[in-house]
Every structure is written in structure tokens, then in C-alpha cells.
């Protein structure tokens with residue numbers, strides 16, 4: 001097993017395969033003026049595969065494919081196929097906005113994808129359009145139905161935004177009555193390519209919980225799986241469950257087992273750091289696997305203890321990255 005300098009196991013890689021996206025979510029990207037990474041600066045499929053093999057040999061057993069929108073990258077299914085076959089990788093998960101996903105769902109099932117996180121902040125078509133700046137609700141809903149039909153464990157991720165979708169907390173939570181899915185409400189983070197949207201965060205994890213408890217007074221706390229970022233709840237009698245992710249308040253750092261690799265190969269040992277080294281450059285310089293592993297071990301032994309320490313160590317103090325480059 002792989003451990004960091006705070007004795008936390010590292011077993012989970014979140015890999016962004018592109019920074020490009022077919023939506024423009026308010027909380028993630030500005031509407032215009034996005035500068036995508038030039039294609040030659042993205043990790044190639046061969047580089048990704050080599051990296052995952054290497055990390056699997058070191059102790060990574062779980063991989064999440066994310067982006068940008070993963071399905072915007074050509075031949076994504078080919079890459080997924082390669083990653084599920086890497087020895088040591090026990091679970092491959094996917095995070096998607098669902099716009100292009102529905103036609104691939106039965107193949108995802110056949111590949112044995114462990115779960116899919118579908119980002120969906122509202123069930124109202126007009127609000128979907130306002131938040132994502134694209135009229136794609138119907139295709140996302142089609143993906144949701146296909147995931148449920150194919151029995152793929154599904155989590156809906158909804159970012160809670162003041163003045164944008166708080167009226168959606170109720171209908172989104174109500175999905176757990178009809179479907180065996182997990183609906184997770186996420187605090188908005190300042191990774192929108194511009195900085196913070198609010199001087200203070202209005203919808204904190206405790207306010208979200210208060211709202212869920214108001215809607216469902218019988219709401220029950222459920223045990224959280226190891227290394228979970230969400231705190232779990234369930235309405236008695238509902239097949240699905242609810243989660244709240246304190247992504248901005250950062251209450252879960254003590255058990256964090258994740259590292260991130262961005263589409264251009266930056267290694268992040270914390271969501272809030274500004275990248276600790278570039279793996280694409282290391283690979284393209286022709287280093288051996290043993291050297292790359294040594295360099296990775298060096299980075300893992302210098303992990304900040306939490307997101308606040310990571311933020312204080314940033315090369316530039318302002319957070320202006322878009323989440324589309326990080327992968328969530």
C-alpha cells in the first residue's frame with residue numbers, strides 16, 4: 001500500500017482526460033473566452049495508460065475518469081477498455097455531464113464500470129439551460145434513465161447555488177423515492193475560471209442539511225464508507241440515499257486517499273493545490289518507470305495535511321482555475 005506523510009493511504013486516482021466541454025456550467029467555466037489546452041499538451045492515451053500502470057504498481061486500485069467532459073475526447077471507450085484491463089486496477093468510475101453518454105451506457109455496463117456520477121443540478125429544463133448555458137436537459141435525462149435501466153450504480157451530483165437552483169433541492173432529493181440512486185448536494189467551490197461568486201458561501205453543508213431535514217423531518221444519518229467525501233443520509237423507505245459534500249468547508253481531508261492528474265498531466269496531491277509537478281513532461285523527457293516512481297513518491301511524502309494548507313502553499317494565491325481542468 002501507498003501512504004502519504006500523514007499516514008493516509010493513497011489508493012484513488014482521479015484522471016481528467018480532457019479540459020474541453022460541451023456545456024458551460026456557471027460554477028465551472030466562464031461563458032466565453034475559455035482557452036483550451038492545445039491538443040499536443042494533453043496526455044496521449046499511451047501516456048495515460050503508462051501512468052495508470054505505474055500508479056497501479058505503486059498501490060492505486062481505483063480510478064475515476066473525468067474532465068472536462070470525458071465523452072468529448074475521441075475514442076474514450078477505447079481508453080476505458082485499456083484502463084479496466086490494467087492489473088491492480090479494481091474499480092473504474094466515470095464522471096460525466098450525460099450529454100453524449102446515453103448511447104454508451106450498455107457498453108459501460110459490459111466493461112464493468114463500477115459507477116457513474118452524473119452531474120445534474122436541476123430537473124427543470126429552463127433552469128438547466130440557465131446554469132449550463134446549453135439546452136441539453138433531455139439528453140442528460142436520457143442518460144439517467146439508461147443508467148438506471150442498465151443497473152449501473154449512479155450518483156447524481158448537484159452543486160447548490162444561491163439564487164440558481166435551491167428550489168431544486170426538493171425534487172432532486174425526491175428522486176431517491178423512485179430510483180435506487182444516490183443524490184449528492186455539493187458546496188460550490190471557487191474553481192469557475194473567475195474566482196469566488198459570493199463574498200461568503202451561503203449554501204454551506206450545514207444549511208443544505210437543515211433544508212433536507214426541513215423537507216424530510218424523518219431523515220436518518222447513515223454510515224459513511226471509508227474515505228468518503230460525502231456525509232450520507234436516507235429517508236426511511238426510499239431505495240436511494242442522499243449525500244452532502246462539504247467541498248468548500250473541507251471537512252473530509254483527514255481521510256483523503258485521492259490524487260489528481262489533469263488533462264495536461266499536472267499532478268495534484270490536493271484539490272486546492274496548484275499542481276505539484278508535471279507528469280507529461282517527465283514522461284516525454286524519457287525517464288524510466290523507476291525514476292518516475294521515485295519522483296511520485298517524493299510528491300506523496302510532501303502532501304499538505306488539508307485543503308487549507310494546500311491553498312496557503314499555492315504558487316499564486318488566487319484560485320482562478322476552471323474545474324474543467326481539474327476534474328472535480
Ligand code: SAM
Pocket residue numbers: 021027028066067068069070095096097117118119157158159186187188189190191192247323324326327328
Ligand atoms: N463534465 C463532467 C461533469 O460535469 O460531470 C466531469 C467534469 S466536472 C468538472 C466534475 C464535477 O465537478 C461535476 O460534478 C461538477 O458539478 C463539479 N464542479 C465543477 N465546478 C464546480 C465548482 N465550482 N464547485 C463545486 N463542484 C464543481
Ligand code: SF4
Pocket residue numbers: 021022023024025028029067068069097119323324
Ligand atoms: Fe463541463 Fe462538467 Fe464543467 Fe459543466 S461541470 S462545464 S459539464 S466540465
